[in-house]
Amino acid sequence: MTNSLRPHGSDPRTPLPPARPAADGVPTPRDPHRPPGSPAVNGSPAARPAKQRDAFFDNAKYLAIVLVAMGHAWEPLTDHSRAAEALYMVVYTFHMPAFILISGYFSRSFDMRPDRLQRLITGVAVPYAVFEVAYSLFKRWADDDPGHPISLLDPWYLTWFLVALFVWRLTTPLWKVVRHPVPLALVIACLASVSPDIGDDLDLQRVLQFLPFFVVGLFMKPEHFRRLRGRAVRTLSVPVMAAAVAFAYWAGPRMNSAWFYHRDSAQELGAPWWVGVVMTLALFGCSMVLTGCFLAWVPRRRMWFTVLGAGTLYGYLLHGFLAKGSRFWGWYDHAWAQQVWGEVAATVVAAAVITVLCTPPVRRVFRFVMEPELKWAFRTVGAGAREKGA
Template sequence: MFPAAPTPRPELPPAREAAGSHRTEPAAQPPATTEGAAASPPKAGGRNAFFDNAKYLAIVLVAMGHSWEPLTDGSRAAEALYMTVYTFHMPAFIIISGYFSRSFDMRKDRLQRLVTGVVVPYVLFETAYAFFKRWADDDPGHPISLLDPWFLTWFLIALFIWRLTTPLWKVVRWPIPLAVAIAVLASVSPDIGDDLDLQRVLQFLPFFVLGLSLRPEHFARVQRRAVRIASVPIFACALVMAYWAAPRMTSAWFYHRDSAQELGTTWWIGAMMTLALLGCSIVLVACFYSWVPTRRTWFTTLGAGTLYGYLLHGFLAKGSRFWGWFDDYAWLHTPLGEITVTLLAAVIVTALCTPPVRKVFRFAMEPTMSWAFRKDPAETARGREHATA
């Protein structure tokens, strides 16, 4: 995607990543340096500050986007911001997830981490969301279905599928063009259905495969001063285009949840829209990465808890709609109200990424579950020998 930057590539410690944390897969950290810098970003405990910063900022944008959704019907400006942010916030998150999945294979310990860091949170939160909707929305008939992800849990099932297919993407000759072709074909295939939210899994696939294909110097390249400067007019143009498009198109295109036919258009327009949105997303993701600090900041440590913020803020995001807050309080639809809602969303999701919250919910997000897996006979034998020695 980006040409390699002439920066040194020091040997770096491994890091681990699973959606919102680095728990899942060890991988080399990129030296996301700024132009002229000779060292990689500061690290603590083997973590790279750039990626933690990027994940935190992306999850804040996710929460802000959910807070803007109820405001978009009555505010063209809110709709423009909503469209712009939805163009790149999840792609930015998915690319990082792909980058940290580069070393994934079918080794026993990595499969175990995939289960504990992705599958278990999916099962628990899909069930919790179902009960929450039954209670908060007065919908006792809402089903508990692990085959039909509801709201935010689609990302977990998608990450599970993407990561399992990682060995395949490593052996094909042109992984990115193939992933793009699959995404385009999915966008014009209404018969795919809702099982496992496969439309999203396939339409967002190119970002994950792109992450698998990136190297440290690519992240360093977008951190150059020239890219940061260019990103300002690019984002300004994106906002202007979104403001123009707001009354002319549905924001459902940015969810990558439906086929073109389900969105009321023809297959060839759907294919063109998918390619255009993929291109726009890549450009805005590069601009977003160029603004992410490479040094340690006050929010760097929160990057390890983005999965917590992502899944937990969903209860409040949906609850505010179920309980009619945006209908009962008209002032929320004023400019001051929109700013207040935006700031509240940022504060709440930030609080949900903090260490105390992570400590409380670690049983659901990062369980060890050693009892659930067979012990390696060789390790058991070595343990016996060590005990008798």
């Protein structure tokens, strides 16, 4: 039988050419001489170690989410502390853009393959619905606001990001076929910034105004991040970040911080329409520069907090109850909040809380909400369908 598979006239002693390594996502052929159930060898799928997470991106996500929590802790302090206001403005310039850019980078392979659509629903749409209802009920109780509506069309507080991520990922195939995707995304963001009629449904202002950062992430490559971590960029990022803090300290009393939220049009902020275009482009440039400075100092090796990078969405959504509750319950109305040590304490507590909420034990408790399988809700996707889209 083996002779029938050998090319006619070939020398049986001639060695076969070495096998080519399998492409990513394509399984290697099974060894015909290996009995079923025996360990795989020579690079077969069972012998291949599981794909490891990149420590750099997990570190970046964790540090970015810590800055998100710190920013929420600083917001009530900005009325009386110019230093807190300056730090708040600088962090809000780049913390969500950095998070969105990384989200775009990891959405590069997204297509309309059934299993990926299922993960989009279970990992984004379902948590949005659950936390939108939970936040609305929390506001009714903690803020004594029984009339607060429960509406999946009007995201409240942090849930806007899940709506945006859902929309951005669905549009990923479109960005891969258009020419000049980043300029086009910027045009869309500028048009949104001068269109007050968009309204609040699904927080589309934020979806459209933050869109360019997601599109940039879609087209970034590993070498771009390696260049950001070069010695020259790291050295230059220090004075750039210092200059940003100094400028924010000067601009704080003179500027409306609502521009950093990207949730309103220029007209809604009391400015002429053309200011929306200028501010959109200016903030995009500043955000990209400061995001680069931030990423330049993210550690590349595994750190004690690297494992927490896998749980940043847990920390993001769960810490909102404490962040909002601290306002509802008047914690910042006490005298301690007017002192420097109080501002430092609020910062430390925010970092500690978000760190705990990203830990594996918390993820295990809330996985049924954040990453439900919902096998009963979907048709079975065969291996052939998954391979076809790989």
